[in-house]
Every structure is written in structure tokens, then in C-alpha cells.
Amino acid sequence: MKVNPLLNEALLQYIWQHGMFDQRNLASTAGDSLEIISPGLLNPHAGPDFSAAKIKIGGILWAGNVEIHLRSSDWHKHRHQRDPRYHNIILHVVVIHDDPSVMPAVPCIQLDGRIANLLLQRYQLLQQEQVFIPCEKVCRQVPSIIWQHWKERLLLERWQRKTATMQRWLQQSQYDWDAVCYRAIAQAAGVPVNSIAFEQLAQLADYKLLHRYSHNLHEVEALLFGQAGMLHAPMEDEYGRSLQLTFRYLQHKHQLQHSMPVHIWKWLRMRPHSFPTQRIAALAMFVHKHPRVFSQVIAIQDIRELETLFEMEVSEYWTSHYRFNIKAKKPHHHVGKTMVQNVLINTVLPLIFLYGQTHADAVLQERALQFALLLPPEKNSYMAQWAQIGQAAQTALDSQALLELRERFCLQKKCLQCEVGAKIMKG
Structure with a gap:
């Protein structure tokens, strides 16, 4: 079995964090029923991907860390078996469970077939566009209240x-x-x-x-x-x-x-x-x-x-x-x-x-x-380009925010960390 080439670990973390997969009749690879009470808190530092997760497995509630991989064999590739920070994992989330020998005592869930192709295609569109901002063709669809809060x-x-x-x-x-x-x-x-x-x-x-x-x-x-x-x-x-x-x-x-x-x-x-x-x-x-x-x-x-x-x-x-x-x-x-x-x-x-x-x-x-x-917005070529895609700056708050958005998110293709990108991904 092959992992969809559009998937990467950052996207898989995002999918897990926001529950953007089919959660009906979930079960571990060992056949135990599984219910996600809380996916946990994303860890931006070294160590397990999520902390403070709450997962009910076989009717028993577990609380602790969750690790995310495309394949279960990545556990060994990343040498987690040598790192004590990964010894208290309560759930291993993978797309493909290709190595049953990895942490056999730790429950594992396989998401293959539960992630919609439309979601992956939206992400691909955002990542591949070589324009002013990745979502310029669809950002008009995002409600103004989301734009303002962001x-x-x-x-x-x-x-x-x-x-x-x-x-x-x-x-x-x-x-x-x-x-x-x-x-x-x-x-x-x-x-x-x-x-x-x-x-x-x-x-x-x-x-x-x-x-x-x-x-x-x-x-x-x-x-x-x-x-x-x-x-x-x-x-x-x-x-x-x-x-x-x-x-x-x-x-x-x-x-x-x-x-x-x-x-x-x-x-x-x-x-x-x-x-x-x-x-x-x-x-x-x-x-x-x-x-x-x-x-x-x-x-x-x-x-x-x-x-x-x-x-x-x-x-x-x-x-x-x-x-x-x-x-x-x-x-x-x-x-x-x-x-x-x-x-x-x-x-x-x-x-x-x-x-x-x-x-x-x-x-x-x-x-x-x-x-x-x-205060009025700044006037420069960037603001003119934002106006062309339907996001004209009306105030200094707007122009400063749009500069920050492009510099820190759009140019670095951090669409998954962007509230506008998140809305587009969710549809």
C-alpha cells in the first residue's frame, strides 16, 4: 500500500488536530473500538506531536501523548525507540500500518481511506500556486468576519x-x-x-x-x-x-x-x-x-x-x-x-x-x-495587489496585518497555520 503523494506529516497533523477524517466506526489495528474525546494539543517543539490527548480505547479512557506518522515504520526511521520522550505514547496515528512490530503494546489507528481526496486537492492547490498569495483565486469565498479576526x-x-x-x-x-x-x-x-x-x-x-x-x-x-x-x-x-x-x-x-x-x-x-x-x-x-x-x-x-x-x-x-x-x-x-x-x-x-x-x-x-x-492604510505595491484580489486595506490595521500575512504565512506556504487557509481547507 502507498501513501497518497499529496500527504505529508504537517498536513496529517492538521487533519488529526481538526478531526478532518471519517470518524465513524473507528477501531485500532488490533480491532479495539476507539473514540477520540480530545485530539490533544499540538506540540511545536521536540517530542511527541500531541500532548494531553484523551482517547477511549476498548471502553477505557486514556490520557497522554499521541504520535503522528505517514507509515508506522517511520517510528524506527525517526529513531523514536531511542528517545525516552516517546515511551509514554497512548496512540500511534498513521496513514499506512506497514510494520506491526513497531511498539506492539501501543494502540495504533490507520487513517487510510478515511481522508477525503477533495481535502488533499485543496491543499495541493494552495501549495503549488505560484502567485501573489497561494489562495488568491478562492480567498474571496472566506467570510469577512474570519478575515477581520485573523x-x-x-x-x-x-x-x-x-x-x-x-x-x-x-x-x-x-x-x-x-x-x-x-x-x-x-x-x-x-x-x-x-x-x-x-x-x-x-x-x-x-x-x-x-x-x-x-x-x-x-x-x-x-x-x-x-x-x-x-x-x-x-x-x-x-x-x-x-x-x-x-x-x-x-x-x-x-x-x-x-x-x-x-x-x-x-x-x-x-x-x-x-x-x-x-x-x-x-x-x-x-x-x-x-x-x-x-x-x-x-x-x-x-x-x-x-x-x-x-x-x-x-x-x-x-x-x-x-x-x-x-x-x-x-x-x-x-x-x-x-x-x-x-x-x-x-x-x-x-x-x-x-x-x-x-x-x-x-x-x-x-x-x-x-x-x-x-489611521489610513499604507500605500505600496503590495497593498495594490491585495486590492486586486478583493482584500483592499481600509485601515493601518489592515495594511500591517496583510504585510504580516504575506511575509510570515503566504510566502512560506504556511496555509495550515493561517485562519483563511484553514477555512478554505474545511470548505
């Missing part, structure tokens, strides 16, 4: 990943929330192409140093542009030369021995408002105007007030220049709304949520989620 979970998972980094920063800064907020804002200022460069800049021009000079915008600009490696070239105007002199003084005073190589910054295929110089100038102005901003962030209860707080201006020179020594054709005063939105979505809301978690403040956690529902 997107809320996805957003929280995305924030958990983002805040894991912020938690490390908190420990490094001895729980200085303003320092972490500055570092996170700096990283968000570079989204999408210069985020790594901005994070490096935030380390070289750290918060403690900038806060010391936050009362003087010119000195903050000198530190940021200097540490960014942008003050080495000859300057044609008084502003640039003055920044160079100020930075040399501060560099010597604080023994700043390292600055970034200028080639690390990316400029191509970018609107002038997104140039690194514009973003650095806006970051300098923000530090100057809001040296201790985090207390304001967690106090604000209105999303419009939060947006206003993060409206970023630039100093006079940068209203008429996009790069050093090159005058712009038209003056401008604010960095684009895109940067403000990126900072709020990728930094401020996760940080509010983390603060709420850290201090067991459910109100702040809920406020962060509500703000994500009130």
Missing part, C-alpha cells in the same frame, strides 16, 4: 516581533522610554530603503548625546549629519561650512571616532521628500522640539492630536534644499505625510502597546489598536 491577530503578532527589538533597546538604555522612542523613530524615518542606515545613525548619535544639545537645533543637526558621514565633502554655502565646524568641535569634545560611510545611504528611485538629508533634518527638528516626547505620546487620547505631534518640519535651509549645495526649484516646509504615517504605524503604536503590556495597562493596549483602526 487580521487583528496578525497585527498583534507583528507588534510582538517589533516590540521584541524595542525590549532589547529598553534593557540597553536602562529603561529610558524616551531613548527607545528616539531610536525607533529614527529607524522608522528610513522606511523602507534606509531603515538600517537610520538605525545605525541612532546608535552613533545616541539619545543621551543629542538630548544634551537638544536646546540648540544647529548642534543637533551637526551631530546627526556629521555622524551620518555627510559633512566630509566641501561645502559651498555658509550653512554647510558652519555645520562642519560645529561637528568637528563636538567630535573632538566627545571623542566621536566613528561616523558612517556616506555610500551606505540610498538615494535612487526616491522622491526628494524621502531623501536621507530631508529625513535627518526632520529628525533633528523633532529632537529639538520634543526632547522628552514619550510622556506626551502615552497621554494623548485622540489620533489627530497624535498626528499633529509627529508632523515634522525642517530648518530653513532644508526648506529650499533637498541635498547639500543643491538648491531646490520650489520651497517646501514639511516632510511628507508618508514619513509621519510610517513613524506612527511602525513605531509609535507598537511602542504604546509595549508600554501598556509592560505596565499591565489594558487601556493603553486597546488605545493602540483603536489608533491603528483610525
Whole structure:
């Protein structure tokens, strides 16, 4: 007997977990009647596939671990007989029982003929599609309530990943929330192409140093542009030369021995408002105007007030220049709304949520989620593709969740761990 080539152990685990097989007149391979009270809890770590299962075999209720294999002979192939963690199995679940010598004292159930071909075909379709997302041809059939519930979970998972980094920063800064907020804002200022460069800049021009000079915008600009490696070239105007002199003084005073190589910054295929110089100038102005901003962030209860707080201006020179020594054709005063939105979505809301978690403040956690529902979605090529398949993002919560879904599930073909994929599998 051969196992259906569409089956694999991950799918078989999913089928067992959700009872997606014919459960009428179940019996062990020894002929004992069998009833599944509970399939158990899936174990994502080493050891038996399921724990805390409850199975009634021959009228006797058993509780314990369940192991899943395509063939019973896989027990030996995986060397479970040498692993003490597998010595207390109450049930061996297989598709084909091809080796009766495997753990003869442990009941075994064979699922061959009990798994519908339609289920396997649905799974094959999801795994083989080479498109934007595996289920794009059928995802419209999934009820909106499932999509919404799943997107809320996805957003929280995305924030958990983002805040894991912020938690490390908190420990490094001895729980200085303003320092972490500055570092996170700096990283968000570079989204999408210069985020790594901005994070490096935030380390070289750290918060403690900038806060010391936050009362003087010119000195903050000198530190940021200097540490960014942008003050080495000859300057044609008084502003640039003055920044160079100020930075040399501060560099010597604080023994700043390292600055970034200028080639690390990316400029191509970018609107002038997104140039690194514009973003650095806006970051300098923000530090100057809001040296201790985090207390304001967690106090604000209105999303419009939060947006206003993060409206970023630039100093006079940068209203008429996009790069050093090159005058712009038209003056401008604010960095684009895109940067403000990126900072709020990728930094401020996760940080509010983390603060709420850290201090067991459910109100702040809920406020962060509500703000994500009130902010508009991000605009990028991925959101355009989601819209084409019937899942247009309406809010920032939607766009962040859809980014997480594609990155962490769709591209990795984790359809069985996806609520939308699960609904499609169940039909």
C-alpha cells in the first residue's frame, strides 16, 4: 500500500488536530473500538506531536501523548525507540500500518481511506500556486468576519516581533522610554530603503548625546549629519561650512571616532521628500522640539492630536534644499505625510502597546489598536495587489496585518497555520 503523494506529516497533523477524517466506526489495528474525546494539543517543539490527548480505547479512557506518522515504520526511521520522550505514547496515528512490530503494546489507528481526496486537492492547490498569495483565486469565498479576526491577530503578532527589538533597546538604555522612542523613530524615518542606515545613525548619535544639545537645533543637526558621514565633502554655502565646524568641535569634545560611510545611504528611485538629508533634518527638528516626547505620546487620547505631534518640519535651509549645495526649484516646509504615517504605524503604536503590556495597562493596549483602526492604510505595491484580489486595506490595521500575512504565512506556504487557509481547507 502507498501513501497518497499529496500527504505529508504537517498536513496529517492538521487533519488529526481538526478531526478532518471519517470518524465513524473507528477501531485500532488490533480491532479495539476507539473514540477520540480530545485530539490533544499540538506540540511545536521536540517530542511527541500531541500532548494531553484523551482517547477511549476498548471502553477505557486514556490520557497522554499521541504520535503522528505517514507509515508506522517511520517510528524506527525517526529513531523514536531511542528517545525516552516517546515511551509514554497512548496512540500511534498513521496513514499506512506497514510494520506491526513497531511498539506492539501501543494502540495504533490507520487513517487510510478515511481522508477525503477533495481535502488533499485543496491543499495541493494552495501549495503549488505560484502567485501573489497561494489562495488568491478562492480567498474571496472566506467570510469577512474570519478575515477581520485573523487580521487583528496578525497585527498583534507583528507588534510582538517589533516590540521584541524595542525590549532589547529598553534593557540597553536602562529603561529610558524616551531613548527607545528616539531610536525607533529614527529607524522608522528610513522606511523602507534606509531603515538600517537610520538605525545605525541612532546608535552613533545616541539619545543621551543629542538630548544634551537638544536646546540648540544647529548642534543637533551637526551631530546627526556629521555622524551620518555627510559633512566630509566641501561645502559651498555658509550653512554647510558652519555645520562642519560645529561637528568637528563636538567630535573632538566627545571623542566621536566613528561616523558612517556616506555610500551606505540610498538615494535612487526616491522622491526628494524621502531623501536621507530631508529625513535627518526632520529628525533633528523633532529632537529639538520634543526632547522628552514619550510622556506626551502615552497621554494623548485622540489620533489627530497624535498626528499633529509627529508632523515634522525642517530648518530653513532644508526648506529650499533637498541635498547639500543643491538648491531646490520650489520651497517646501514639511516632510511628507508618508514619513509621519510610517513613524506612527511602525513605531509609535507598537511602542504604546509595549508600554501598556509592560505596565499591565489594558487601556493603553486597546488605545493602540483603536489608533491603528483610525489611521489610513499604507500605500505600496503590495497593498495594490491585495486590492486586486478583493482584500483592499481600509485601515493601518489592515495594511500591517496583510504585510504580516504575506511575509510570515503566504510566502512560506504556511496555509495550515493561517485562519483563511484553514477555512478554505474545511470548505
